[in-house]
Structures are given as structure tokens and as C-alpha cells.
Amino acid sequence: MDMQPLDVDEIRASFVNCSRGEAKSLTVPTDVPWATRDFLGWRDPKAPGRAYLVVAHRDELIGLSLRAAPPAKSRLRSNMCGFCGTTHTLADITLFSGRRAGKAGREGNTLGTYLCADLACDAYVRGERRPAVPQPHESLTVEQRLERMRGKVGLFVERVLETR
Template identity: 40%
Template sequence: MTGIEIRASIVNGSNTEALNMVLPSNFVELEWENLDYLGWRDSHSPHLGYIIRWEGNRAVGIIVREADGPLSRRRMMMCQLCRATHTEHGVSLFSAKRAGEAGLNGNTVGTYICANLGCSSNIRVEVPHASYYADPESVLAEKVSGLESRVSGFMAAVMRP
């Protein structure tokens, strides 16, 4: 995927917002085969993030914004996309302006997501070798399937008229 394709994929932002998008610093080194979606925080506007995924043969992307104000830092929080649990600053509430007229009217969709938007990496942690775990490859396949389904659902909610 090129920077031009990524910018053109944005469905819930203006052309100006897409043009001002700062690509991840490691963009040229990304391991695309290990990315169920591309997610990153904007280095020039840290409250902004981006989620890009393939739908069929085209890229679809959304802009997300981190909510103002701290979440409770004393308890574990779970990312609603990858289902990883974190303490401290590991999970943030992100909202995405809805696409089309709904977004122009100020409608948004929100969920709790890993603060670094790195869910693809989080699901690829080594599975403990214990008798009650299935084959590690099947565990990873199940995690990937679940992540893809939840990311797809969140993005569908953003694009719903």
C-alpha cells in the first residue's frame, strides 16, 4: 500500500484531513503479512489516529480521535478490538466521526482501543505451552478472525448512513 492509497482510503474525513495525515515513521518497513489492519497515532497530532484495512480489493480507512480526559488508571481495561487487557495508559476511548451526512451532523461512534492502535501485534504474543491450550497456530487464527471481525464491525458502524 502506498501513502497515496492510504490517504484516498479515508471515508470519514475531509481531503484536507487526509492530506495532513502523517504516515507512521516505520511505514516502509511494515510487515504487511502480519497486519490485520494498519493502525497508528499521528506523530504531529497525538490525539489523532488512523485505522486502515482491506475490504475486498480496496483499502478503507478511518480517522479516530482519542477522548479528552484520563480513564481510570487503577484498574485493568480491555481493548474492544483485540481483547487484550492493559493497565495504566494501555487503552483509550477513541471516537470516529461517522461518514457522510451523519458525520457532517456531528454523529460519532466510539470504543475502547489499545492506545497505540497496535492490536495486530498484541494478538501475536506467544501462546503459553500448556495442556489446556490448543495448537498455537489455531489459537492465532482464532484471534486474527476475531480481531478482523471486530475491526470490520467498528468500521461498518462508522460508515453506516
Template identity: 55%
Template sequence: MQPLTAEEIRSSIVNASKGDARRMHLPATPEQLNWDDLDFLGWRDPKAPGRAYLIVPLGSTVVGLVLSATVPPRSLMRSNMCGFCHTFHDAASIALFSARLAGAAGRHGNTAGTYACTDLACPLYARNLRKPFLPQAAETVTVEERVARLRQKVTAFVERVLDTTASATAGGE
């Protein structure tokens, strides 16, 4: 993805207040990131482990989401596969992320959720640049196909968060 400045990252947030966006802790100095290997920028807030951020290119713009991260008890864990990059994880390496919807639907408490890699490093897993703890089922798809699938899944999640008309009638999940 195109490199972003700290200011661009903060101003991309669509589902939280400007104050929340100002208070978020960035992962590293943005100039040090390997943007070429990223389909999106995702990280856990280093000072608030229950918070996470997802910054996703969408068309000609960039959409940033504030997420809350929870680790359900093992008995309630519905999946150990990341919904974005399809990596299988042990219980410590997967979390349930939920995003308040943008706009009025979010103010009414509606959210969208997905299981995903705890570290949100899906672009690195998809490119085999980071190895998961668990051995993976053999996949017949190429790295390019995994990256394309990852982009499609993340885009679909962002569109769910942005889709205020559908969520206003559905009443959330």
C-alpha cells in the same frame, strides 16, 4: 494485508476532508512495515497525539478512518479491554477512540466509539508479537482464532462508521 503506498493510505480516508487526509502524518515509510503481520494499519499521529488512523481492508477495497483518541478519567473508564483484540490493559495503555461517521451522519456530528489499545497495535498483540504490560487472563482460543476475531471486530467497527442509514435515525451515541 496487502501493502499500501502513502498515496493509497491518504486516498482511503472516508470520514474526513481531503485536506485532513493530506495533512495526516504517516507512521513510517510504508515500505518498512511488516504488512504480513497486519490485519489493519493503525497508528497515532506522531505530531497530534489526540488523532489516530485506522486503515482496514474491506472486501476488495480499503477503508481509512480518522479517529480522535481520548483517555477518560479513571472513574469514567468503562473498560480496560481492547474492543478489537480483547487485550487487557493498564489505564495508560487503553484509550477511547471515536470516529466521525462517514457522509451526512458525520456532518450532523454522529460518531462511533470503542475502547482500544492506545498504540492500535492489535494485530501484534493478537499474534503475541507485542506483550501487554498486564498479565492476561488465560484464553483457550488459538492465535488463528484471535486473529479471526480481531478482523471481525474491526470490520464491524468500520461498518458502523460507514452505515449512514442506521446512524441518521439513531442520532449517534
């Protein structure tokens, strides 16, 4: 389920947990390999503590504005991404949190999860990128791992949208 190419206006209009002004000011990537992306995730180069996730969800394009926690200092321990299951050093895993959509978000309610710091989960699953630590063996095929990742991304989006 590869993403269809999106233009900047479609991406900006998709955001459900930030203001239109915030969506208008975010930096949108221009060099996206759409054919191998299951979702669009990126860190804002102008504001390293900000990140964005855009995903096709139930026939709707959903964009989420996220905050990235400061990186961990240790490279001696590891953690696993909540979307793709890739194991990384602690410095390469980040806690991303986002306001919930609607009234709950306006009241300050957030939802967070630990993810690949570069948000390139589908690239790790497809073997296009290699993490710095050895990975546990999985008997699942790449397509099965992609399906599992899509399900976890969808669940995260559902949880953000619960109060919308």
C-alpha cells in the same frame, strides 16, 4: 489475512470520514511490517490526539480518522481492547472516536470504542508485543483470535459506514 503493502497515496485516498485536505495533511508511517498486519493503525506523532485506522473491508480500502481521548491517570485498574481482547492498564487503553461517514458525520454523529492505545492489536494477538498486565487464559488458537479481531474491526468499520 495479512495486509498488502500500501503506498502513501493509497492510504490517503482511503479515508471516508474526513476531508481530502485532512487526509492529505496526516502523517503516514513508513516502517510498517505489512506481512504481520491485519490493519494499519497508528497515532499521529505530530498530533497525539489523532489516530488513524486503514483496513481492507469488503474488497475496498477504508481509512478512518479517529480522535483519542486523553489517557486515564490510573494504572491500578485495567480494561479490555474492543478489537483484540487484550487486557491493559487504563493508561494503555484509549477511547477512540470517529465521525461517521457521509451526511451523519457532517452532522456531528460519531462512533467510539476502547482500543489498545498504540493500535497494535494484531501484534498483541500474535504475541509480538506483551501488555503490562497478565492476560486471562484463552483456549482459542492465535488464528481464531485473529479471526475474532478481524470480525470486530469489520463491525466497527460497518457501523461507521452505515450512513454512507
